[in-house]
Amino acid sequence: MNDFCTRSIAETIEELHSDALQGLSAEMAQARLKQYGENKLLSKQGASVFQMFISQFKSFLVVILIAAAVISIAVREYLDGSIILAIVVLNAILGVTQENKANNALNALKELSSPLAKVWRDGSLQKIPSNLVVPGDIALLEAGDYIPADIRLLEAVNLKIDEAALTGESLPVDKNTAPLSAENAPLGDRFNSAFMGTIVTYGRGKGIVTGTGMYTQMGKIAAMLETDEEESTPLQKKLDHLGGLLGKICIAVCLLIFALGFWRHIPLLEIFMTSVSLAVAAIPEGLTVVVTVVLALGMQQMVKANAIVKHLSAVETLGSTTVICSDKTGTLTQNKMTVVRLFADAQMYQVSGTGYQRQGEITDEQGRKAANPALDHLLTGSVLCNDASYDPDQQSIIGDPTEGALLVAAAKYGITDLHSRSPRLREIPFDSDRKLMSTFHADEDQTIMYTKGSPDEILRRSSYLFRDREIVPLTDRDREAIAQVNETFAASALRVLGLAFKTSGQPETAPETAETALVFVGLAGMIDPPREEAKSAIAVCKQAGIGVKMITGDHRVTATAIANALGIEQLGPSMEGREIGELSDGQLRERVKTSSVFARVSPEHKVRLIEAIKANGNIVAMTGDGVNDAPSLKRADIGVAMGITGTDVSKEAADIVLTDDNFASIVAAVEQGRMIYSNIRKVVSYLLSCNIGEILVIFVAMLIGLPIPLFAIQLLAINLITDAFPAFALGMEAKENGLMREKPRNPSEHIINQRMRIAILFQSAALAVGALGSFSYGLVQYGELLIDGHPAVATTMCFVTLILGELLRAYASRSEKTSIFRMPFFSNAFLNKSALASIVFLCAAVYLQVLNPIFKTIPLSPDQLTVAVAFALLPMLGGELGKRVGAPQP
Numbered sequence: 001m002n003d004f005c006t007r008s009i010a011e012t013i014e015e016l017h018s019d020a021l022q023g024l025s026a027e028m029a030q031a032r033l034k035q036y037g038e039n040k041l042l043s044k045q046g047a048s049v050f051q052m053f054i055s056q057f058k059s060f061l062v063v064i065l066i067a068a069a070v071i072s073i074a075v076r077e078y079l080d081g082s083i084i085l086a087i088v089v090l091n092a093i094l095g096v097t098q099e100n101k102a103n104n105a106l107n108a109l110k111e112l113s114s115p116l117a118k119v120w121r122d123g124s125l126q127k128i129p130s131n132l133v134v135p136g137d138i139a140l141l142e143a144g145d146y147i148p149a150d151i152r153l154l155e156a157v158n159l160k161i162d163e164a165a166l167t168g169e170s171l172p173v174d175k176n177t178a179p180l181s182a183e184n185a186p187l188g189d190r191f192n193s194a195f196m197g198t199i200v201t202y203g204r205g206k207g208i209v210t211g212t213g214m215y216t217q218m219g220k221i222a223a224m225l226e227t228d229e230e231e232s233t234p235l236q237k238k239l240d241h242l243g244g245l246l247g248k249i250c251i252a253v254c255l256l257i258f259a260l261g262f263w264r265h266i267p268l269l270e271i272f273m274t275s276v277s278l279a280v281a282a283i284p285e286g287l288t289v290v291v292t293v294v295l296a297l298g299m300q301q302m303v304k305a306n307a308i309v310k311h312l313s314a315v316e317t318l319g320s321t322t323v324i325c326s327d328k329t330g331t332l333t334q335n336k337m338t339v340v341r342l343f344a345d346a347q348m349y350q351v352s353g354t355g356y357q358r359q360g361e362i363t364d365e366q367g368r369k370a371a372n373p374a375l376d377h378l379l380t381g382s383v384l385c386n387d388a389s390y391d392p393d394q395q396s397i398i399g400d401p402t403e404g405a406l407l408v409a410a411a412k413y414g415i416t417d418l419h420s421r422s423p424r425l426r427e428i429p430f431d432s433d434r435k436l437m438s439t440f441h442a443d444e445d446q447t448i449m450y451t452k453g454s455p456d457e458i459l460r461r462s463s464y465l466f467r468d469r470e471i472v473p474l475t476d477r478d479r480e481a482i483a484q485v486n487e488t489f490a491a492s493a494l495r496v497l498g499l500a501f502k503t504s505g506q507p508e509t510a511p512e513t514a515e516t517a518l519v520f521v522g523l524a525g526m527i528d529p530p531r532e533e534a535k536s537a538i539a540v541c542k543q544a545g546i547g548v549k550m551i552t553g554d555h556r557v558t559a560t561a562i563a564n565a566l567g568i569e570q571l572g573p574s575m576e577g578r579e580i581g582e583l584s585d586g587q588l589r590e591r592v593k594t595s596s597v598f599a600r601v602s603p604e605h606k607v608r609l610i611e612a613i614k615a616n617g618n619i620v621a622m623t624g625d626g627v628n629d630a631p632s633l634k635r636a637d638i639g640v641a642m643g644i645t646g647t648d649v650s651k652e653a654a655d656i657v658l659t660d661d662n663f664a665s666i667v668a669a670v671e672q673g674r675m676i677y678s679n680i681r682k683v684v685s686y687l688l689s690c691n692i693g694e695i696l697v698i699f700v701a702m703l704i705g706l707p708i709p710l711f712a713i714q715l716l717a718i719n720l721i722t723d724a725f726p727a728f729a730l731g732m733e734a735k736e737n738g739l740m741r742e743k744p745r746n747p748s749e750h751i752i753n754q755r756m757r758i759a760i761l762f763q764s765a766a767l768a769v770g771a772l773g774s775f776s777y778g779l780v781q782y783g784e785l786l787i788d789g790h791p792a793v794a795t796t797m798c799f800v801t802l803i804l805g806e807l808l809r810a811y812a813s814r815s816e817k818t819s820i821f822r823m824p825f826f827s828n829a830f831l832n833k834s835a836l837a838s839i840v841f842l843c844a845a846v847y848l849q850v851l852n853p854i855f856k857t858i859p860l861s862p863d864q865l866t867v868a869v870a871f872a873l874l875p876m877l878g879g880e881l882g883k884r885v886g887a888p889q890p
Helices: 009-015 026-036 049-055 060-074 078-107 217-227 234-263 268-282 285-304 312-319 328-332 373-384 401-413 455-461 476-491 532-543 556-566 577-582 585-591 603-615 627-635 648-653 663-703 712-731 754-782 792-812 829-847 862-886
Strands: 116-121 124-129 138-142 150-162 199-211 307-309 323-326 338-344 347-351 362-364 389-391 396-398 424-431 436-443 446-453 462-467 470-473 495-504 518-527 547-551 597-599 620-624 638-642 656-658
Touching: 009 150, 009 199, 049 078, 060 078, 078 712, 138 150, 150 424, 217 627, 234 268, 234 663, 285 307, 285 312, 285 663, 285 712, 307 663, 312 638, 312 663, 323 328, 323 603, 328 547, 328 556, 338 373, 338 401, 338 476, 347 373, 362 401, 373 401, 373 446, 373 462, 373 495, 373 518, 389 401, 396 401, 401 495, 401 518, 436 455, 446 455, 455 462, 455 476, 455 495, 455 518, 476 495, 476 518, 518 556, 532 547, 532 556, 532 663, 547 556, 547 603, 556 597, 577 597, 577 603, 585 603, 603 620, 603 627, 620 627, 620 663, 627 638, 627 648, 638 648, 656 663, 663 712, 663 754, 663 792, 712 792, 712 829, 754 792, 754 862, 792 829, 792 862
Parallel strands: 323 547, 323 620, 462 518, 547 597, 620 638, 638 656
Antiparallel strands: 116 124, 116 138, 138 199, 150 199, 307 656, 338 347, 338 518, 347 362, 389 396, 424 436, 436 446, 446 495, 462 470, 495 518
């Protein structure tokens, strides 16, 4: 569609072949619907359940598992191969189920029906579904209406439109019909246009639809989302790296063993089976499913904390966040204009309470409850010269937010409905030229006119001042004092309104005569206040080493004031969108290191800022609720949208949707993410040390000429049963103290860092020593009894030692730092149950004759069992030693 904001009304109507009075005919509307399509945004088609299922098999680790299963089946080890395949399929089902649940929960947030639009068709005003609006339709706009499409205004009577969802501007924009002279004017400066998804807060208007669906400004933003490709999250990258590493280790070990066996003249089939056993030992079959389940449990916890997580890995990503970029309006602030300062009779007053709650009071500079005739006049006039309505029970307003703020302030002072006592006789509506609104009211035997609006205009038209219960002449000194107060309020990012009155016999209608010789009463300063919970949440972020940056479409002064009030650390000056556009990518990367407040930015600027911050090595979370936030939500490592006030476009673009629109929930999510990542590290460390220990057991045994200590089925049983369930339990470990006092981890750091490598080395070595010690003891003492050519007692003792050793080590693995002797031993209930279940399985596998042939075991005598248990203590002690050696040196 063409840009009509620079064209006259006549040119616009002519080009769109419409009629300002009659509108379109039904036939023309139907033809244009076929030509342009429905008035709705196209969204990227979501993945089907089958596609989600297939995507679960892209991990290199899963590919290795499938290869191991195929090899096992090829050599007729059907039970081994079937178990591996079952665990792979289970992992895929779990992943699909959780992602599908999240998508369904998100869809439930969407509106069930399309809003209606009021348009003229065939000369009559009709209400039609907004998706049927077409270019050329003549639309009626009234207070409370959502704008159904992009519109060039034909009439605008005191029309104000809230464009916060599109531009980030916190105050409604005054609209008119004059064509613009400047080409490519910013959206916030297109005063003769209305845009899809915004809302009329005041007045009425009429306009011609110039763009629908993807041809609207909102549609342009939606198109930007289509071009963004999905990026792997940090956890996905780390697990992919780990999978590749494990695959290389597996291949290398198998080749080494094959070469060793060939050198020792072992039959090829036996060498091959041994290599398969080692492949089974090298791959932690339970790792993928355990990580998936831990993340799924994290998603459930996030739902309880008012956050819907759309992707499993997003839970961990939020925990690795180093910078949170937040929109201002409605995210860091309440999106509820609130009067905070009043000035009357040369006195300053503070107004407590925020939002639309009636709780609060007005106090003077000494903290005393205010009581002043001038203040009475100021708030009385604010109620009478007002077209908004306020419901204190529902804590809501209808109408212009600034007028609603005045009603709330008056209610705190005890002034509510005055219209029955002082009915409105006449009014002079607000217009953008006068910047004033006046209303006339009956006051006993005379008429009183209240005028509110721009302080400069009020002061210019005032000749008198209400002071000490009297009307006195307004002196130059008075004017200077009032102007100074106005400047002070404005410097604090307050929107300031002035109020005056005038008494007369009869109401006048001409502004040029009525709005003169006014009696100045006072000023009201208001702001969209910060959320209290956001302030404390930002303090926690600072403590946790997480940077917070504000990115908004609002003015620089307002943004900076809100940032100061919230405690956002500012190491450098704030920036505006114009400055961002003038910088190269390299220059912008340097500026974002110090600047924390970015004002008057467009959606394109937001995306550039996100990319610049990410280019500095940060993991970036972006929060927002408007359409203008959607591209940056998509581009960020983790996008967080608001579920109540957020637009559907922003929810679709985000990874996490907050159902309570509470910024503090983000901090809780960060903490949850950190805890989950910490637990995943414990799981990875535990499982890898198990598997490496098992590799060492087989490799060392072959190297020194011992029989293979374990069968492949025993390795699978250990990996999938007695390893996996304790690993699940470690994933449910409660958070450790001081989690949010730690600095964010280095995003480039591998999941297996130096500390974990040391821990794995000590644990796997101790596990191998314990298992081989138990096997060697059984081999020396009871080596004559064989099963499939293997010493039965020695193999069973090794099996018992490995399982019990890993269970005891699971208790020691509940913390990477704290010794097991300083933790409550049985504090993890799920671990207790897992250990008990594993012990029951072990007893069944060893002492039930029906299971002995399957697991190739033999019942042990009490002496044999005692020796196996004694050797099982070594892995736990090795783990404790690893904690001490791996601890950072002071």
